[in-house]
Amino acid sequence: MKAICSQIFQVLKPGGKLVCGAPHPMMFAASSNIDLRLGDYCKTNEPEGGLRVDPSAYFKTISDYIETLKGCGFKIVDMKEARSPSFRSHTHRSDFPNHLVFDVEKPKNSATNAGLNSIPCKIAWSSFERSNPERALRLDLPENAAAELHCLATELVRRGVTSDTYCPTDEDVAHLENVVAFAGKLRRHLSQDVGAAHVRRLPMEPEDDLKVSAAIAKLSYYILCSLVGRVDGGARGRLFDVRDARLDAKKQDNVLFSVSQGEAPWHSDxxxxxxxxxxxxxxCIHPAEEGGISFVSNAASAFEKLKSRLPGFLMHELLRPIPRDVMENGKGIGVEGGLKKLSRTQDVLVLRSRYNSYPIFVEEAGGGGERRGRLRFRYMRHWIETGHRKAGLTISPLLRIAMDALDAALDEETVFDGRLERGEMFFCNNNLFAHGRSAFVDSGPGPRRHMVRAWIQLQELS
Ligand SMILES: [Fe+2]
Incomplete structure (x- = not known):
């Protein structure tokens, strides 16, 4: 009963209603020896999970129903004891109530977007941009800005500063006039104009000394990112080295796709x-020997396409909160430490995954002088599937169909499909674009694939 109620609660939108009937305890009393049944009133029964059973009614007390509904989050609006005075059989007495009818509601305030108060503005691509994505995305670093970055980063690395320890000074900013101008352009590109950018021409040192060349490149990248917005290092450090750690995100718990060689399907971070x-x-500090192709898709365009294609009850699946897997902060390479292991035990993960529920798309219509409306896209199908499993829930067939349609629409709205080369960067608005990567192979003696990821909050500067 709890599993069914919980699944219905997940599927309903906030404010949604459920009206359901259930056998009244008195029905059992009427159909058997009343003294015997009432003598065993608190002995409720339910088949064990996984057992094949013939459809039947199982005895529950009124408290069982009420506690289960409330425990799943429902607000009980009304309850009736139904009887059928004109109907009488060996299981029904006309003077006994034989069914309970519940009228319950998912509370309107059960949306799970706490802490994410502002939905980002939509960016709609023009037909020209849709026909020429390469041109829309290209935003090369000007030579003068590249020279400023390289000069400062080389000097700082020589003094022992790294991307983890660097603190910008007013003097640094004064020497980065062209970088500051480019960073402003990139910020507008990501937040208002296009939503994604393929940036080339960050100077790269020869790879004679891999450690030093990587340190200079990472610091240059960090300085640029920190002028675009606030580099958010809260979860996994300022910059995250995307390198194969010989792990499998599909088979191991709490392992990120970014530290494996496997394919990373469409997702937002x-x-x-x-x-x-x-x-x-x-x-890109160094590409893979083979594979590791990056994909980027315009999720906002995919959303518009889905709205015109899918019936409302399927769109609802993409708009309702759904449980996700819980990923621990850190290096994303598994679970270490006793306390962390305890927090990932089955009992705790059920609660954590259910709390970690949010919709794939949140849309706000334009209003108050705002033409475009707002949209937030957050998706990783694998974490949705493992999140449901850990929460003790099954993925509804409707959600599966809706995610199939979403994956197909993201394929259709692909705007970038290519390999990043040394010194190249790709930035995307994480609320409006999906990204992914093909599997790769690195078996040769040369340097291994090394990419560096940054998460940037565009509305703040450090
Ligand atoms: Fe990612």
Whole structure:
């Protein structure tokens, strides 16, 4: 009973109603020896999970129903004891209530977007941009800005400063006039104009000394990102090295796709109900020997397409809160430490996954002088599937169909499909674009695939 009520609660939108009937305890009393039944009143029964049973009624007390409904989050609006005075059989007495009818509601305030108060503005691509995505996305770093970045980063690394320890000074900013101008352009590109950018020409040192060349490149990248917005290092550090750690995100718990060689299907970054990133940047220090192709799709365009294609009850699946897997902060390479292991035991994960519920799309219509409306897209199908499993819920067939349609629409709205080369970066608005990566192979003696990711909050500067 609890599993069914819980699944219905997940499927309903806030304010949605459920009216349901259930056998009244008195029905059982009427059909058997009343003294015997009432003598065993508190002995409720229910088949064990996984057992094949013939459809039957199982005895429950009124408290069982009320506590279960309330425990799943429902507000009980009304309850009736139904009787059928004109009907009488060996299981029904006309003077006994034989069914309970509940009128319950999912509270309107049960949306789970706490901490994410502002929905970002939509960006609609023009037909020219849709026909020429490469041109829309291209935003090369000007030579003078590239020279400023390289000069400062080289000097700082020589003094022992790294991307983890760097604190910008007024003097640094004064020497970065062209970088500041480019960063402003990139910020507008990501938040208002296009939503994604393929940036090339960050100077790269020869790879004679891999450590030093990577340190200079990472610091240059960090300085640029920190002028675009606030680099959010709260969950996994300022910059995250996307390198194969010989792990499998599909088979191991709490392992990120970014530290494996496997394919990372369409997703946005971030997996927590309480945390969202405005933009994600990926910088190539060294590409893979083979594969590792980056994909980017315009999720806002995919959303518009789905609205015109799917019936309302399927769109609802993409708009209702759904449980996600819980990923621990850190390096994303599994679970370490006793306390962390305890927090990932089955009992605790049921609660944590259910709390970690939020919709794939949140849309707000334009209003108050705002033409475009607002949209937030947060998706990773694998974490939705494992999140349901950990929450003890099954994915409804409707949600599965809706996610199939979403994946197909994201394929159709692909705007970038290519391999980032050394010194190239890709930035995208994490609320409006999906990204992914094909599997890769690195078996040769040369340097391994090394990308660096940054999460950027566009409305703040450090
Ligand atoms: Fe990602």
């Amino acid at each position: 971030g997996a927590s109900v309480d945390r969202s990133y405005d933009a994600v940047g990926l910088f």
